[in-house]
Amino acid sequence: MTVVTLGETMVALRGKGLLRLGTEFRTSIAGAESNVAIGLARLGHQVRWLSRLGTDESGELVLRTLRAEGVDVSAVVRGPEPTGLVLFEQRLPEVTRVEYHRAGSAAAGLRPEHVTLGEGVRLLHLTGITPALGPGPRAAVEAAAGTGVEVSLDVNLRTRLWSSAEAAAVLTPLARRAGIVIGSPEEIELVGGVESLLEAGVGEVVTKLGADGAAVSTADGEWTAPGHRVPVLDSIGAGDAFTAGYLSARLDGLGLEERLARGNACGAFAVASAGDWEGAPTRAELELLAVEEGTALR
Ligand SMILES: Nc1ncnc2c1ncn2[C@@H]1O[C@H](COP(=O)(O)OP(=O)(O)OP(=O)(O)O)[C@@H](O)[C@H]1O
Numbered sequence: 001m002t003v004v005t006l007g008e009t010m011v012a013l014r015g016k017g018l019l020r021l022g023t024e025f026r027t028s029i030a031g032a033e034s035n036v037a038i039g040l041a042r043l044g045h046q047v048r049w050l051s052r053l054g055t056d057e058s059g060e061l062v063l064r065t066l067r068a069e070g071v072d073v074s075a076v077v078r079g080p081e082p083t084g085l086v087l088f089e090q091r092l093p094e095v096t097r098v099e100y101h102r103a104g105s106a107a108a109g110l111r112p113e114h115v116t117l118g119e120g121v122r123l124l125h126l127t128g129i130t131p132a133l134g135p136g137p138r139a140a141v142e143a144a145a146g147t148g149v150e151v152s153l154d155v156n157l158r159t160r161l162w163s164s165a166e167a168a169a170v171l172t173p174l175a176r177r178a179g180i181v182i183g184s185p186e187e188i189e190l191v192g193g194v195e196s197l198l199e200a201g202v203g204e205v206v207t208k209l210g211a212d213g214a215a216v217s218t219a220d221g222e223w224t225a226p227g228h229r230v231p232v233l234d235s236i237g238a239g240d241a242f243t244a245g246y247l248s249a250r251l252d253g254l255g256l257e258e259r260l261a262r263g264n265a266c267g268a269f270a271v272a273s274a275g276d277w278e279g280a281p282t283r284a285e286l287e288l289l290a291v292e293e294g295t296a297l298r
């Protein structure tokens with residue numbers, strides 16, 4: 001495996017309309033880390049996703065979906081608790097209401113002994129969501145981060161799971177040990193800010209800037225790359241798609257500007273398609289952003 005990622009994936013129900021009116025749902029899966037895993041797998045990388053799932057049919061859906069996307073699930077652990085559930089209600093193209101049903105989930109029972117990275121791992125991708133799930137998942141993240149494999153950390157603040165102050169206290173030390181830290185401008189500030197992270201030895205501090213694209217700061221300076229102009233259908237998952245693109249270009253040995261460019265390309269595909277990960281591009285599809293609008297590929 002080239003990349004390993006660790007975190008909770010839930011069954012996702014996406015309302016076609018309003019939940020309170022008895023909407024119909026489309027059933028899929030969602031989880032920031034597995035979104036990144038799928039994004040990387042579609043770009044041709046070998047990636048393992050690690051977590052704990054219930055022995056329920058929801059867990060089967062998660063496994064089947066990730067297997068179908070070419071993500072390695074051979075180290076996933078099962079437990080008696082239910083697989084988590086998340087409900088999405090898209091109220092505006094860029095405003096989605098999220099309802100979590102994940103307290104006491106199987107993934108909340110993750111422990112350090114469940115972490116099996118495997119051989120030849122070049123990168124461990126973590127997010128700030130997993131430590132918010134409880135002391136066990138937090139210890140599992142610490143154990144994974146202590147293996148010596150280079151870490152990329154997406155801060156991914158989830159204020160429904162913990163307060164900003166709690167997140168800052170736990171995630172700042174984790175971020176300072178990472179090779180790559182990714183977040184919105186506010187999330188980067190939450191873990192100390194660009195300068196402080198670079199001084200701590202973080203190699204790349206990557207800031208996601210929505211439709212404006214993204215920026216990366218290293219000890220040698222700052223680079224920015226503009227976003228693509230695409231219609232926004234559903235903005236959830238854009239950050240994970242961006243991260244997959246950025247890390248993919250880095251694994252390919254490309255430079256900082258090309259990493260940002262691939263990240264922005266993947267982020268554009270994500271916002272232009274419905275769902276968390278469904279629109280993630282394959283390597284060949286990255287070229288489609290350069291095709292003239294209105295073109296039918298026939
Ligand atoms: N409206 C948009 N048009 C084009 N590209 C976009 C747009 N919004 C986001 N992106 C792309 O996706 C990337 C990530 O978006 P954003 O900054 O919103 O991340 P995020 O807040 O972490 O997203 P989320 O948490 O919803 O997954 C951006 O850096 C950009 O490349």
Ligand SMILES: O=C(O)C(=O)C[C@H](O)[C@H](O)CO
Pocket residue numbers: 008030031032033035086129158236237239240276
């Ligand atoms: O919010 C979370 O914890 C999730 O993992 C669900 C979403 O799909 C994810 O946030 C998208 O980044």
